[in-house]
Structures are given as C-alpha cells and as structure tokens.
Amino acid sequence: MSYLFPNYQRKKIQWVKGINNTLIDQDGKSYLDFTSGIGVMNLGYGDSNLNEVLSDQAANLWHAPNLYESKFQEETAEKLANGRDYVAYFCNSGAEANEAAIKLARKATGRSKIISFVNSFHGRTYGAMSATGQESIHQGFQPLVPDFEYLPFNDLDSLKQKIDKQTAAVILELIQGEGGVIPAKQEWVKQIKQLCRTTGTLLIIDEIQTGIGRTGSLYAYEQYEIEPDIFTLAKGLGNGIPVGAMLGKKSFAQAFGPGSHGSTFGGNNLAMRVASEVLERINQPDFLLEVQRKGNLLMKGLNQLALKTTLIKDVRGKGMMAGIELTDADVLASVMEQLKEEGLITLKAGQAVLRLLPPLTISDEELNRGVELLEKVLCKEQKND
C-alpha cells in the first residue's frame, strides 16, 4: 500500500536524475522535458552554477528567522523590483504568494470584493482557491472565502458592470495556464487597468506561471504595457528550490506593517541565494531575446504542424509557454501517453490542451526534435482516429 494521500494522479515513472533539459527514469530511459517540472526548471536540471551557489550557502547558514535583517532578501527583492517602485514579501509557494496579495489588497483598500475570472487558477489554499474560477476545484470545500466573483475572461462589458468603489482588487493571469493556455487580450488588460484606476481598485497580476522569463520578458506584464499594483511569483523563481514572492507598489507598504503577515520559512537563505542567481541569469537582454527567438521557433513549428493534422484546433501562447488545443480529452490523453513512450514529457491544461513549457535553456535542436515527435504521434493518432 501507499502511505500517501491519493490527491495526485501519478504516472508510473520515478525520476532519478535530470541533466540540462533531459530527465532520466528508474530504468535509465531518457526523456526530453517539455514541462520544466510544471514551469519551474527554467534553467534546466543540474545547473552547475546554481549547484555551487546552493552548496556555498548550505555550508554557511541554511535558515535565519525573519526576526533579523536579511541581505539576501534585500538583494533578491531589489532584483525583482527591477528598477520599479515595488517592495517584496517572500513566502514558499504560488498559493501563499496569492494569499498575501489578497490580504494586502483587502487591508490596503479597506474593501473586500475581489473579481477574478472563469478558468483561472491561483492555487489551493482557501484564499487562492476562492480566487480560482473553476467549480471543480471548489467542490467539497465550501463555504469559500466570501466576496469573490468570477467573470468571463477577455470580456469587458461584464467587468464594467461589476467593478465599483467596493472592489478591492481584480486578479488575473495574463496567460491562463492551468485553464488552457489562454492569453488575455492586450486591449482588455489596458481597459482593466483604466477601470481599476477610476474605481480605486488594485490590479493583481498572477505571474506565477508567466513570470521569470517564461514569456520572453522578465514579467509578462511588461509586454502588456501596464504596471500592476501587486504581482505574484513562484515556480521559476527558485528553479526547483521552493520560493514564492508577492510584490506590491511601495505606496502599500504601510498596510503590511509589523505583525500583519508572515511566514517562518519565507525568504529562507537557500531559496534567496538561488533566486538571486536565477534572476541574475534570466534578467539579461541577451537571454530574454533568446527566449523570444526560441519561442517564435516553437510557435512556427507548431503552426506548421497544425496544417498537417485536423486533430489540432488551435495553437496559442507566448515565448516558451505554448498550448495546442486538440479535438477532445481522449485524443489528448492518448497523444500524451504516446509522446511519453517516444521520450517526450508534456503537460495537460484545460480540457483538451497539450501544454508545452520547455526549460528556457533548451536548444534549437531539442525544440525541433520535440516538434518532430509531436508530428509523428499526431499523424499516427490521426490515422487511428
């Protein structure tokens, strides 16, 4: 018997090693990774430079409580602010980062209503789950935190009707990840920002999946030409070391005064040293240009593939975050299984979307190999259909 709760649907694979963009299972079989451990391993596996930084800190001091100053937190926060007027709060996961964002928004505005969107995903804790616009995720856990409303994504009229001077915040992902790799429309996001400004509502952008270079800029919001009041990070920030962050405009700092919020492990030394190094590496113009170039290469390959099979209904995404909408959930399950057999690991999103989140360090050759495997499997699936 297993001594674990069965809350994850686990595949019968045990990963024993990761080298760059490749994973190796217990039988020694290699797999090209198009998942980055669900958007986490942006710099790939076994990076020697990150290993060195982690070992160096491990040899000195793993943990120091938040009762004392931390130069590593200060350094990482400054890099995250990236020249803008944000201050940071560190935690250990995406859900915790959103939890902090929701609390800050309510405290700073003195309002309670929060608007989020259908199909969104913000995490599994009560606040983050209540912000998540998916009934299947709420099931059995009611009552949720009160005063959350879910509106249709990319729809301006419903937002215009619902947002008012009682609204504390609007929270959204700029590309809905778990919901099916659905990009927000640029004009819609700009209008949200405008509506937030006129009603005194805070705009929270959940960058947990889209941030840290994933879409070709440090943060996806930069490509939408807006600045959020609050944004949240996790996943790629620690390249596998658990860490989350909530950033808010400096003007809200007072709302999170001493005693208002906290975490024992948040901003842990090991996490901060790694996060700081990750940012040093990813937030470089050349690195981000490469992500954009490789993202375009991937999209081009996928769009060409879409012309060769009727199993693909849509291809979408930005940078190294791609979604291939297939005809139905059964086709998706079969395709993912065959890809795994062929040595390519992929992800599901929404009902029938094949989600690809390769490490940002992946080579052109590996990207092309992945697209070739996709073509092989989809063409075979089409014949059997």
Ligand SMILES: Cc1ncc(COP(=O)(O)O)c(C=O)c1O
């Ligand atoms: C956009 C988004 N927000 C929040 C979360 C929750 O992050 P975590 O699983 O680290 O709590 C996720 C995780 O998939 C996510 O994709």
